[in-house]
Amino acid sequence: MTIPVKVDDVICKFENPTLLSDKGGQKIVYTIQHPEFGRCVLKIGHYGSMTTLERIKREVSILSSLKSDYFPTNFDFQVLDQSRFFIIEELINGHTLDKVFRQFSSEQESCKLLNELLSAVSQLWAQKVIHRDLKPENIIIANGGPRILDLGIARVLDETSLTCSLAPFGPCTPNYASPEQLQNRKKSIDHRTDQFSLGIILGQLLLDGTHPFCPSLLGNGSSIPENINANIWAKDILKTKLSEPVFYILQRMLGHEPYQRFRKVDEIRDKLNIIILGES
Amino acid sequence: MTQLFHQLGHRYKWNIESFSTENTGNGLIIAPRYMSYDYVNSMNRQLKRNSIFDPQFYLPNSDRGYLQTYPFFPNVLAEGFSTAEWNVELAKQSAEDCLAFQNDCDFQYIVIPTRYHSTPSDFIELQTNLFVEPFLNVYSSKRYDKPCLLQLILTDNMLKDEQNRNDLLNWITGLENIAGVYLIYYLSPRHKQIDDIDFLISVMLFIRALKVAKMTIVLGYLNTESIPLLVCDPDIVTMGSYENLRMFSLRSFQEAESEQRGPNARIYVSKLLQWIDHQYIGIISKKVEDPKGFFDDTEYRVAMFQPTYNWHFSKSEPYKHYFVSFAREFERLLSCNASNRFSTIQDECRKAIQYYEYFDKNGIIFEQDSSGRHISYWLTALNQYKKILESE
Numbered sequence: 073m074t075i076p077v078k079v080d081d082v083i084c085k086f087e088n089p090t091l092l093s094d095k096g097g098q099k100i101v102y103t104i105q106h107p108e109f110g111r112c113v114l115k116i117g118h119y120g121s122m123t124t125l126e127r128i129k130r131e132v133s134i135l136s137s138l139k140s141d142y143f144p145t146n147f148d149f150q151v152l153d154q155s156r157f158f159i160i161e162e163l164i165n166g167h168t169l170d171k172v173f174r175q176f177s178s179e180q181e182s183c184k185l186l187n188e189l190l191s192a193v194s195q196l197w198a199q200k201v202i203h204r205d206l207k208p209e210n211i212i213i214a215n216g217g218p219r220i221l222d223l224g225i226a227r228v229l230d231e232t233s234l235t236c237s238l239a240p241f242g243p244c245t246p247n248y249a250s251p252e253q254l255q256n257r258k259k260s261i262d263h264r265t266d267q268f269s270l271g272i273i274l275g276q277l278l279l280d281g282t283h284p285f286c287p288s289l290l291g292n293g294s295s296i297p298e299n300i301n302a303n304i305w306a307k308d309i310l311k312t313k314l315s316e317p318v319f320y321i322l323q324r325m326l327g328h329e330p331y332q333r334f335r336k337v338d339e340i341r342d343k344l345n346i347i348i349l350g351e352s
Numbered sequence: 353m354t355q356l357f358h359q360l361g362h363r364y365k366w367n368i369e370s371f372s373t374e375n376t377g378n379g380l381i382i383a384p385r386y387m388s389y390d391y392v393n394s395m396n397r398q399l400k401r402n403s404i405f406d407p408q409f410y411l412p413n414s415d416r417g418y419l420q421t422y423p424f425f426p427n428v429l430a431e432g433f434s435t436a437e438w439n440v441e442l443a444k445q446s447a448e449d450c451l452a453f454q455n456d457c458d459f460q461y462i463v464i465p466t467r468y469h470s471t472p473s474d475f476i477e478l479q480t481n482l483f484v485e486p487f488l489n490v491y492s493s494k495r496y497d498k499p500c501l502l503q504l505i506l507t508d509n510m511l512k513d514e515q516n517r518n519d520l521l522n523w524i525t526g527l528e529n530i531a532g533v534y535l536i537y538y539l540s541p542r543h544k545q546i547d548d549i550d551f552l553i554s555v556m557l558f559i560r561a562l563k564v565a566k567m568t569i570v571l572g573y574l575n576t577e578s579i580p581l582l583v584c585d586p587d588i589v590t591m592g593s594y595e596n597l598r599m600f601s602l603r604s605f606q607e608a609e610s611e612q613r614g615p616n617a618r619i620y621v622s623k624l625l626q627w628i629d630h631q632y633i634g635i636i637s638k639k640v641e642d643p644k645g646f647f648d649d650t651e652y653r654v655a656m657f658q659p660t661y662n663w664h665f666s667k668s669e670p671y672k673h674y675f676v677s678f679a680r681e682f683e684r685l686l687s688c689n690a691s692n693r694f695s696t697i698q699d700e701c702r703k704a705i706q707y708y709e710y711f712d713k714n715g716i717i718f719e720q721d722s723s724g725r726h727i728s729y730w731l732t733a734l735n736q737y738k739k740i741l742e743s744e
Contacts, residue, residue: 252522259476260522331521335565336528 076100077118082158086114103163109147115159128157131223134201135161142192143220164221166214169273173281175213179318180348182277185218187344189270192220194337197263204261206269207248208276246297247283248272251328254301263337264330271325271333278314278322279306303328317347354582356682357381357404358675359573359592361604366593366668367675368399374672376679379460381572381590384408385604389421397458404534404570404588405454407465409483410505412438414605424449435482443486448494451487455496461570462496463534464488466503468602475510476523484527492529499531501570505600506537511554521558525565532568532587535559536600544599545626545726546577552733557740559584573600576625576678580701580730582685583694583737591678593671617663618722619656620674622648622681625704625730628722630656630663630670639714648677694738701731 079100083089086104092113093101099117106112119125128149135146148160176185189211196203205222212219244253250268252260275284282289284306285299292304299305305326311319321343327333334340355378358367364386370376379402382392392405408419412426413433419425424446426433454462464487469475484502491500502524510516524533537555539546546552559569559581569586571578575598578589592598595615618627623646628636637643647653652673655661661669688696708724718724 260519262526264526329518329522331518331525331561331565335525335567339566 077116077156078154079116082116082152082156083114089114104160106147106160109160109162112147112163113144113159113161115161117157119155119157125151125157128159132159134196134199134223137199138195140192140195141216142188142195142218143223164212164214164219166212166219168209169211169213169218170208170281172213173208173277176277177280179278179315180350182274183318183321183344183347185277186270186274187341187348188218189220189273190337190341190344192218193263193266193270196223197266197337202261202263203266203269204253205245205248206266206273207245208273211273246300247285249297249300250330251301251303252330254297260330262330264333264335267325267333267337267340268327268330271322274322274325275306275310278310278318282306284310284326315347317343321347354586354686355379355588356578356679357570357588357590359383359590359597361386361592361597362594363668363671366671370672370675372399374676374679376675377591379403379588381406382459384422384425385414385417385419388418389423391418392457395457400457400459403459404461404501405457405459405463406503406534406572407450407463408605409465410468411602411605412467416605416608419605422450422453424453438482440486443482444490447487447490451490451494451496455494455498459498461501461531461534461568462491462498464491464500464502464530466505468505468538470507476519479504480523488527488529499568500529501532501534501568502527502530503534504536506535508537508539508548508551508554511537511558512550517554517558521561524562525567530567532570533562534570534572536572538600538602540601542599543726544595544721545575547726547729549729549733549736552577552580552730553737553740555581556584556733556737559586560741573597575599576620576627577730579625579681579685580697580734583697583734585690589682591675593674594665614665616721617665617667617670619647619670620677621646622677623704624707624724625700625727626722626724627674629719632716632718632722633657635716636711639711639716648673648680650676652676694734698731698734701727701734705731 077100083102083104086106088105089102091100092103099115102114103111104114119128132146132149135143144162144164146159146161149157151157176182193203193206203220203223206220210220210222212221246254248269250265253265272284276282279289283296285296285304287294287296287299289306289309290299290304292299294302294304307323310322314322321340324332324334325340357379358371358377359381360367360383364383367380371380380399382403382405384392385408409426415427420428422428426438426446429446430437430442450465451462465483466479467482469478506520510520539551562569563585570588571581571586572590573592574581574590578591581589596604617630619630619633620627633647636646640646650673652669656669656673685693685696704724704727711718
């Protein structure tokens with residue numbers, strides 16, 4: 073049974089705490105008024121094990137080192153008693169991508185957004201960090217462009233993996249996970265794993281929000297992760313619907329094996345720029 | 353556009369002479385087993401710019417030939433190589449000296465060496481720890497501007513098994529700083545010609561996947577299967593003189609050249625896509641209308657067809673004849689555009705099969721290594737590969 077995380081002794085230190093989300097009591101998120109940083113986000117959570125704590129510390133460390141407009145700024149992190157921690161980070165105003173898919177349904181708009189998302193995640197990749205949980209709910213469309221949240225399961229390629237679980241698949245959101253994540257092939261996970269998730273998001277933008285591996289679209293009774301594993305997606309529908317250059321990008325990004333995807337981010341961006349500038 | 357390089361080895365001067373004076377091929381692959389450190393250092397610089405240095409670490413404990421003259425060769429550096437004692441420090445030292453040597457010599461590429469591993473289960477891990485990581489770290493830290501090739505020796509199981517092939521491709525394409533691979537395949541046992549349909553298709557798919565990933569592909573130690581492999585647009589294919597330069601083998605790194613048994617003397621016949629035993633020359637000449645045209649016309653053919661010519665596998669003429677005739681054949685095939693090249697190579701195979709059928713009807717029974725049985729396999733592999741491409 074999950075014991076709700078104790079929050080009273082923390083939130084009482086800040087002005088105007090407003091509950092933002094409560095994920096089953098293990099991690100509670102508030103907006104607060106901070107005397108130094110203004111309106112910001114307070115996350116209070118339990119760490120069940122030292123592995124979890126290491127993972128949280130890593131997220132904080134990555135965010136602190138990035139200093140990028142594409143990711144929320146981390147202001148503070150503290151480990152508390154009773155296996156608790158809190159994080160204070162920048163509040164990003166905007167809507168998560170899943171709420172505003174239709175803003176990006178044209179090929180050009182989709183490609184522009186993908187280009188920005190690639191700019192963002194390539195900052196992680198340059199530091200050998202793989203996000204591993206890119207999904208519309210983790211992308212906020214703010215005034216200044218997209219912002220990416222939740223590096224909680226990011227993996228630093230040069231470090232020993234923190235996840236040694238016997239779970240059938242590695243840490244991820246299965247509907248946006250690559251085949252190598254779903255099959256828990258850790259050695260195959262690299263920046264192209266994130267590229268696959270971005271490919272799903274691109275497909276979803278181009279299908280007005282419908283997931284490209286969605287069983288109702290494909291007319292089969294499998295789940296989305298089963299279709300991802302079986303490499304069954306709305307290829308024929310999208311081939312008919314999309315221009316050749318956009319379909320090529322999508323098809324490569326959704327390559328079942330990492331080697332089938334783009335090897336270098338510049339290659340995708342060069343192709344996107346041609347489409348964005350209307351040169352195709 | 354695919355280039356043709358000479359794979360150097362024993363009697364490498366024949367290749368250099370043919371390359372320099374007869375313009376056969378586009379470059380050389382240098383072999384330290386046969387060429388000393390001082391010799392390579394003193395070679396003409398322009399020649400080296402057109403060349404690739406193959407460090408030949410295949411058997412790191414080898415003490416054969418001139419390998420001992422290279423201070424970065426594992427057996428020299430470690431004063432007797434053993435896997436257990438080969439550590440990060442030694443690998444780093446070897447990497448620094450080996451890569452600096454390649455860079456200073458101004459070779460076209462910088463090659464990260466490989467050793468031969470017979471067990472594919474932990475191939476990637478062994479390769480990464482022993483060579484790839486230390487060498488790539490040095491390559492990156494020194495900021496060499498020459499493109500870097502990763503050398504690999506792959507067995508048929510590593511290429512034919514889809515999961516093994518995918519793992520390898522995921523690993524190779526995930527190495528950020530390499531420009532491509534210098535691929536050697538090792539088949540044991542093998543016939544003189546590749547006659548395994550699945551293997552050929554696997555090699556084709558492997559090359560194609562790397563080309564889609566915009567990687568450079570150098571194929572070493574090729575026999576004439578380089579012709580069907582041209583449909584995958586590798587960047588460099590190779591031709592060599594003696595059989596051990598056209599079929600990768602570890603024997604030359606285990607034994608002295610003099611200990612190796614010599615094969616029958618053969619001549620390459622481009623119309624048959626095969627090296628045939630010289631004993632067939634006389635009877636074939638009587639069965640074809642234009643013997644001079646049938647056996648590729650080179651100055652070496654003229655010399656070899658003299659009645660007094662004493663055929664022996666160690667003589668230069670059959671190999672120099674091969675260099676000239678194969679380079680011509682290669683140029684002709686490359687002059688076709690990509691789609692025509694595919695059908696032209698298929699046609700060449702069909703014509704060779706027809707020739708063999710004609711000779712068979714005329715009572716010429718070829719011994720196994722002179723026969724054309726490999727060509728049907730090549731043609732089948734080409735047809736199947738084309739179907740795979742069309743289905744995508």
